[in-house]
Amino acid sequence: MNKKSKQGSEPIIIKRYASRKLYDAAAKEYVTLEDIARYIREGRDVKIIDKSTGEDLTRQYLVQIIADFESQGENALPLNILTDLVRHYQEQASSVASAMTPAFLGQMFEAYKAQQEKALSELGELGSNAMDPEKVMGAMNEAMRDWQEKQSEFFAQTMRQWGFGAPQSAQNGEPSQQAAPTQSVDEAQTAEKEAKIRAIEDNLEALQDQLKKLR
Template sequence: MAEDAKPLLIKRYASRRLYNTETSDYVTLDDIARFIRDGREVQIVDLKSGDDLTRQYLLQIIAEHESRGESVLPVNVLTDLVRSYTSQAGSVVPQFLQMSFDMLRDGQSQMMENMAKVNPMAKLPGFEAMQAQQEAFMKAMTSGMPGAGQGAGGATGQGGDSSGDDEDLEEIKRQLAELQSKLSKMNK
């Protein structure tokens, strides 16, 4: 697992070819998407300048999936993302998205844990692989966002203490109210 802790380094050559430094061979965007789905962190850098190109390539992977009809993001979400790039609320959107993905990931983890306790399907072959794939998906979806890899607040994973959940909910409500306030000010 120590090897998985450091990102897989992919170098982009001037020819725009992508080179996997671990296996010493060239890779495609599909290969990179597979690494991420398998739970690997990936870092893509330009060989000559040393610039980090990871975000650019992750967006390209998402765009290719969307263009093939593998739509995950509804049009209204994409529209709101475009708006956030041109608005002053752009600084709030990344934190909101990060919190949303953290909550989704934590909720999925909790659901999978509960299913494993009460669901006889949890004993079927492949169930753990499905669970790992969901975790890798969430990790891939949230990588590169501020606070990636951190839980959605300090109260998660503390057993049955619902006071931490109430505090998290209140914090989310407060941040949502701030976001709505900023958006309404922009519309005036």
């Protein structure tokens, strides 16, 4: 791109043609998803509409941008969070609390960013204060493991507070049915713990790979 859309408070209007090409009406040129991602990184709001029908397609394309980042290895969100979103998305969308979904996701992502910044800061302090590379790696692994565990606990608690995973009768204000036998509860808890452990291990392995590249 050679031209830039005029800066201002109004969102950049992107029109999608029947050919599925995207056109920046202000800059008067065709753009790609990467161009749109750049607009957003620069702090601009973007609105994508169908030229023929006027349908707002912004959400669809933002999801596509995130999917493209993930497919390129730019993992912005840990696996356990993505898994929880997929697991509970339909449940929440069909519940009486569906109107709270955007607020919930916003709160969850802001909390995730805050925890991520804190963890990176702590890891940086470990790296600057220790001299032995092996000790640094061990300390970083331990710190990351602890952070991942706290993160999983935090999001599980947040999702319960917002009604994710709760029995449908409880969400409707009705008393929930009597709990299943203890054995079933134990099995469910064990499976949940194992899933969290796998997610932590996956994220830890990814971090270790990144650290090795920096050594």
